[in-house]
Amino acid sequence: MSVEIPAVCVEGIEKSFGSLSVLKGLGLTAHSGDVVTLIGSSGSGKSTFLRCINLLEQPDGGTITINGELVRTRQDRNGKWQPADRRQVERIRSKVGMVFQNFNLWPHMTVLQNIVEAPVHVLKIPRQQAEEEAHALLRKVGLADKPGHYPSQLSGGQQQRAAIARTLAMKPRLLLFDEPTSALDPELVGEVLRVIRQLAEEGNTMIIVTHEMQFAREVSSEIMFLHQGRVEEKGAPEIIFKEAKSARLRQFLARAAGGPGAD
Amino acid sequence: MELIQLSMPLLLSGLLLTLKISIFAVVIGFFIGLGLAIARISGSFMLAAFSQGYSSVFRGTPLMVQLFLFYYGLGQLSFIRDSALAWWVIGDGVRCAILVLALNSAAYTSEILRGGFMSVPKGALEAARACGMSKWLQFRRIEFPIAMRQALPAYGNEVILTLKGSSLASTIAVLEITGHAKRLMSQTFAVIEVFAMAGAIYLFINVVMIVLLRLTERSLMRHMAA
Numbered sequence: 001m002s003v004e005i006p007a008v009c010v011e012g013i014e015k016s017f018g019s020l021s022v023l024k025g026l027g028l029t030a031h032s033g034d035v036v037t038l039i040g041s042s043g044s045g046k047s048t049f050l051r052c053i054n055l056l057e058q059p060d061g062g063t064i065t066i067n068g069e070l071v072r073t074r075q076d077r078n079g080k081w082q083p084a085d086r087r088q089v090e091r092i093r094s095k096v097g098m099v100f101q102n103f104n105l106w107p108h109m110t111v112l113q114n115i116v117e118a119p120v121h122v123l124k125i126p127r128q129q130a131e132e133e134a135h136a137l138l139r140k141v142g143l144a145d146k147p148g149h150y151p152s153q154l155s156g157g158q159q160q161r162a163a164i165a166r167t168l169a170m171k172p173r174l175l176l177f178d179e180p181t182s183a184l185d186p187e188l189v190g191e192v193l194r195v196i197r198q199l200a201e202e203g204n205t206m207i208i209v210t211h212e213m214q215f216a217r218e219v220s221s222e223i224m225f226l227h228q229g230r231v232e233e234k235g236a237p238e239i240i241f242k243e244a245k246s247a248r249l250r251q252f253l254a255r256a257a258g259g260p261g262a263d
Numbered sequence: 264m265e266l267i268q269l270s271m272p273l274l275l276s277g278l279l280l281t282l283k284i285s286i287f288a289v290v291i292g293f294f295i296g297l298g299l300a301i302a303r304i305s306g307s308f309m310l311a312a313f314s315q316g317y318s319s320v321f322r323g324t325p326l327m328v329q330l331f332l333f334y335y336g337l338g339q340l341s342f343i344r345d346s347a348l349a350w351w352v353i354g355d356g357v358r359c360a361i362l363v364l365a366l367n368s369a370a371y372t373s374e375i376l377r378g379g380f381m382s383v384p385k386g387a388l389e390a391a392r393a394c395g396m397s398k399w400l401q402f403r404r405i406e407f408p409i410a411m412r413q414a415l416p417a418y419g420n421e422v423i424l425t426l427k428g429s430s431l432a433s434t435i436a437v438l439e440i441t442g443h444a445k446r447l448m449s450q451t452f453a454v455i456e457v458f459a460m461a462g463a464i465y466l467f468i469n470v471v472m473i474v475l476l477r478l479t480e481r482s483l484m485r486h487m488a489a
Contacts, residue, residue: 054393086397094395104386108408108486118394121404150486163390170394 005068007032007174007205013052013062015045015229022048023059024229030174030222033203037216040226041252046209047101049226050178053207054096055089058082066092067173094122097172101179103159105151111138111162112147115169123170130169137165141195157188161195168199175199177208213256217241225249266456270447274457277443278464284357284439285426288364292425295365296372303377314373321370327431329367334359334435360432368425375421379414380406412483419476423469430465440464 008030015023022045030036038046051057053064055071060081064071071092072084083089105114115134119125125133138144141161151159160180167175180196181189193215200206200219210216216223217237224234225246233246244250299317302310321329333353343349352358383406391401411418433442444461448454 056389056393090395090397092395093393096393098390098393100386100390100393102386104384104390106387106390106405106409107384108412108483110486117404118396121400122395152486166390167394 004031006030006065007034007067008053008207009065010053011063013049013059013064015048015052015057015059022229023052025062026226026229026231027062028053028207028224030205030207032205034221035200035204035206035208035219036222036224037220038207038209038224038226039211039213039216039252039256040232043228044226045229046226047178050176050207050209053174053176054093054098055083056098066096090122094118094170095172096174096176097167097170098176099160099164099167099178099180101182103151103156103163103183105159105163105166107151110148110150111143111154111165114151114162115166118166119169134165134169137168138162140168140198141165142191155188156184157191160184160192164192164195164199173205175204175206177206177210179209179211181210181212211256213241213253225252266451266453267460269451270443270457270460273443273447274440274460274464277438277440278468280357280437280439281426281429282468284361284364284429284432284437287361288368288429289422289425291361291365292368292372295369297376299369299373300376300380303373304380318370318373321367322374326363326367326428327434330360330363330431330435333363356432356435356437360429360435360437364425364428364432367428368421371421371424372418375414375417376410378417379410379412382413383409415476415480415483419473419480422476423472426469426472427465 006029008028010029011027013023013026014021026045026049028036028049038049040046048057052059052062055064058081069088069092072088073081074084076082105111106117109117112131112134115137116127116130119130119133120127135144135147138147141164143158143161143165146154146158146162151162154162164180177196181192184192189212193212196206196208197215197219208216208219217240220237222234223237223240225232225240225244225248227246227248233240233244233249240249241253244253299314302314305311334356337343337349337353343353352362387405387409388401391405396404429439430441432439433445436442438446440461444457447457451457
């Protein structure tokens with residue numbers, strides 16, 4: 001084993017909403033180039049867990065280390081955990097890209113403006129350079145002819161591909177995908193998965209929450225099955241899909257295979 | 264014809280004052296209103312309560328009552344008269360009218376902008392946070408521009424109402440369009456002619472304003488076109 005620093009190392013994450021405990025000590029380690037997929041039924045906590053990694057949700061406990069940098073936290077007067085240093089959180093977020101279920105493009109900006117916004121204003125890249133890179137990214141996601149379009153003028157699949165380009169424009173070290181195809185019409189899922197698959201093949205480090213089991217099986221280096229805020233089982237795709245130990249996981253996979261969205 | 268020759272120059276000189284009062288009131292009112300709207304959605308109980316109270320008081324009382332309270336009411340108080348700055352504002356009809364109109368417009372503007380802020384999609388803000396934007400950058404680049412676009416039609420209305428509200432400055436002896444019209448009326452007794460001209464001038468400015476607002480709206484709302 002080398003002593004390489006993991007791209008992301010998350011340990012003992014806990015999160016409650018009111019009296020409802022959603023995450024009960026979840027952890028995850030991903031090295032550079034790993035593709036970790038989180039699966040599980042709705043309510044298992046997989047999206048919340050993903051959102052904790054870039055602190056869109058503030059966990060109530062646990063540690064998050066990105067590229068060896070520990071996110072410092074402190075407790076406020078009410079005993080709630082808060083980031084100790086906003087600047088650190090902002091800096092880390094700028095290196096961790098997030099792709100959302102509902103795309104979340106900025107509606108008042110064109111596709112090109114969406115893509116260059118954060119590189120220009122957060123990373124302070126010269127606009128011209130950012131625009132050149134944006135055009136290259138648009139070609140990569142198959143939207144070379146759409147830089148001047150507004151999000152409302154695009155299909156769901158095109159919006160999600162634009163959102164992926166926006167995320168890539170920050171040159172993130174880690175990519176988080178929160179059910180990237182769940183809001184799409186079935187015929188548009190393929191075009192988005194193709195882009196994500198390409199990113200996996202290029203060696204990006206990614207954590208993906210998805211219901212697309214066949215896709216998870218093909219791109220993942222590791223699959224984690226969550227159940228009620230805990231890791232029920234994890235392992236390489238072949239093991240998860242062929243030799244799952246957990247009865248719950250086998251049942252979940254059988255149901256997923258029978259339902260829509262399965263291969 | 265003679266009447267027009269006599270009245271028009273006076274009414275047009277009043278137009279300049281009407282524009283001055285309205286522009287200052289709208290600009291100052293916008294920034295106070297923006298502050299109040301942010302206070303309202305800040306999540307702080309004290310700030311929100313203040314903003315709500317302010318808005319209730321200024322929306323719940325007639326503009327003319329506010330104008331009299333400030334001009335005649337505050338003007339009687341000795342500490343206002345003794346304070347150079349306060350008296351500079353309150354002691355002068357035009358400046359007092361600007362202040363009251365601005366404070367009044369701020370109340371309505373705050374409600375309009377609050378609606379705009381509440382309509383900003385949560386996901387758009389989340390995406391801004393997720394790529395490392397600071398609170399201020401998020402506000403400046405994402406939250407405010409989206410809110411303003413939502414609020415624009417209602418805000419345009421508020422601008423027009425403020426311009427028309429400026430006619431009440433005539434009640435505290437300010438000679439803007441309506442002030443001159445009143446004076447001309449008592450000199451010439453040509454009520455219909457004078458006020459028809461005054462009305463036509465207001466109509467003209469407002470039509471120009473409506474066109475400008477429509478153009479702004481069109482250029483800012485391109486993203487809504489299918």
